[in-house]
Amino acid sequence: MPDRRFTAVTATLTGLLLLGSAATAHAHGDTxxxxxxxxxxxxxxxxxxxxxxxxxxSEKVAGTLTATSADGTSVGPWRFVPVAGEPGTFTTAxxxxxxxxxITAQTAFPALGRGESQAEVAPAPVAxxxxxxxxxAPAAAAPxxxxxxxxxxxxxxxxxxxxxxxxAIGGAALLVAIGGLATFRLRRRRNRPS
Numbered sequence: 001m002p003d004r005r006f007t008a009v010t011a012t013l014t015g016l017l018l019l020g021s022a023a024t025a026h027a028h029g030d031t032x033x034x035x036x037x038x039x040x041x042x043x044x045x046x047x048x049x050x051x052x053x054x055x056x057x058s059e060k061v062a063g064t065l066t067a068t069s070a071d072g073t074s075v076g077p078w079r080f081v082p083v084a085g086e087p088g089t090f091t092t093a094x095x096x097x098x099x100x101x102x103i104t105a106q107t108a109f110p111a112l113g114r115g116e117s118q119a120e121v122a123p124a125p126v127a128x129x130x131x132x133x134x135x136x137a138p139a140a141a142a143p144x145x146x147x148x149x150x151x152x153x154x155x156x157x158x159x160x161x162x163x164x165x166x167x168a169i170g171g172a173a174l175l176v177a178i179g180g181l182a183t184f185r186l187r188r189r190r191n192r193p194s
Contacts, residue, residue, distance in 0.1 A: 030111050031050075031113060032057055032112065033051045034047070034113045035047045039121050043094075043095050044091065044105075051113075055088075060110070062080075063106060063113070064076065069101055070100045078093070081093055099121055103118070
């Protein structure tokens, strides 16, 4: 009898671990709303929210971005890169060249989503020569804008947000449960009279 109870508990824990992340996504709905909110130093910035309740998508997102210029030049697909400290906000490692662009963002996980927007990418500011510093403020602001993609490239592998820790804990719990079941069965076989 204890063997059946242990097996039932193990099966229940396994089911909860496998279905836990799916249940979280369905609590918000089954569609992601994508909005391209702008361009920072040539890098498109996209917000992902759940269609049903408008909450930011805090789960790990698999998404891409493509862009087409006014003259028909097409770039992408480029992968989404999460922006550190801004849940549901993504950019790209690649930068768009100057021009007018139609930007399309799409997601496949944790749910389907699609958004399209128009954006104007300004030419990169020309750096002032060391002998004649420029008194204008935009030149001073340009280096700060350029640092945003570097911060956005932070992922769960270097301490950024992600779902790796809960999955690792769940996997460890599953291995402990399987090990316990194997030990229990081995002891039971040894104690059986021949």
